Amino acid sequence: MKLELISFALCPYVQRSVITLLHKQVRFQVTYIDLAHKPDWFLALSPTGKVPALRVNDETALFESAVINEYIDETTLPRLHPEDPLERARHRAWIEYGAALLAEQFAMMTAQSEEGLAAIEARFFTNLARLEGVVATPFFRGRRFSLVDAAYAPLFMRLEILHAWRPMPRWDELAKLRAWSRALMELPAVRDSVPADFREQFRMYLRDKGSVLVK
Ligand SMILES: N[C@@H](CCC(=O)N[C@@H](CS)C(=O)NCC(=O)O)C(=O)O
Structure with missing residues (x-):
């Protein structure tokens, strides 16, 4: 193939x-x-x-x-999606939820003013926090990596970079999500999924978009 x-x-x-x-x-x-x-x-x-x-x-x-x-x-075996149809549907639902979060994160990353950023950031973290009670650790469903993990790792990678540039207190409050994020960032498949100079490219991209985060 x-x-x-x-x-x-x-x-x-x-x-x-x-x-x-x-x-x-x-x-x-x-x-x-x-x-x-x-x-x-x-x-x-x-x-x-x-x-x-x-x-x-x-x-x-x-x-x-x-x-x-x-x-x-x-x-390609072994399957990452759960065998049980109900559990699989639940995973699909959270993957869809993650897509909406990515769109909100993009709005946050490209906010043009501090006021705009504050409003979007509040909404983003309120919606992100809904996962805190759902996730097992180290990964979404415990020890086995799933497609939900693949779906959320890009969101967490960007969040960790933004947090390093400019700490976001609400990210610190989400202990289980941060543990999940840390476990994902350590995986070779996640590490190698972006170019070596990703941070720099990401910064330049946001600067060109006029993001208030990189001013
Ligand atoms: N729902 C789509 C979203 C993909 C998406 O928004 N890709 C962006 C780049 S990150 C894109 O191609 N944008 C080009 C455009 O909208 O014209 C997916 O999950 O694949």
Whole structure:
């Protein structure tokens, strides 16, 4: 099976799929595109015009990170998704919840004023805190890594970087989530899912977006 992941290096949704591919030790190629100038071939294969897209055997293209991750999981054993349908549905629900959190995190990271940042940050942490009573440790469901872990690691990676630049007291209060985040950051599949100069690229990206966090 030939897999080609269409990517943008700083995209957290792409990173979800990279983590899954690395964790499952699946061979894949990466093709980077410029999201500001999307090539025609990409627009032809991705109806949403968003990355990630996964081209399989030079033919079928999949889109949506959660769907791509399930496909990778179903085609390479052992399965990361739980066997039990109810438990699997619960995992899917939290993955969806994580996608909404990523959108809120993006709004937080690109806030243009201190007032705007304060409002978005309050909302983000209120919604993030709902996970505190749900998560087991070290990973979402205990000792076994799951697709929920792959879905949240990009969010935590960005949160830890932002927190190092400018401490966010509400992140310190979420002890179980921080333990989960720490366990994820130690995994090779998570560490290797971003370029070596990710922090610097991330900072420059936010600076170009006029983020109040890097002024
Ligand atoms: N729901 C999508 C979201 C993907 C997404 O928003 N990707 C962004 C980059 S991080 C994108 O491609 N944006 C380009 C655009 O919206 O034109 C997924 O999970 O794959």
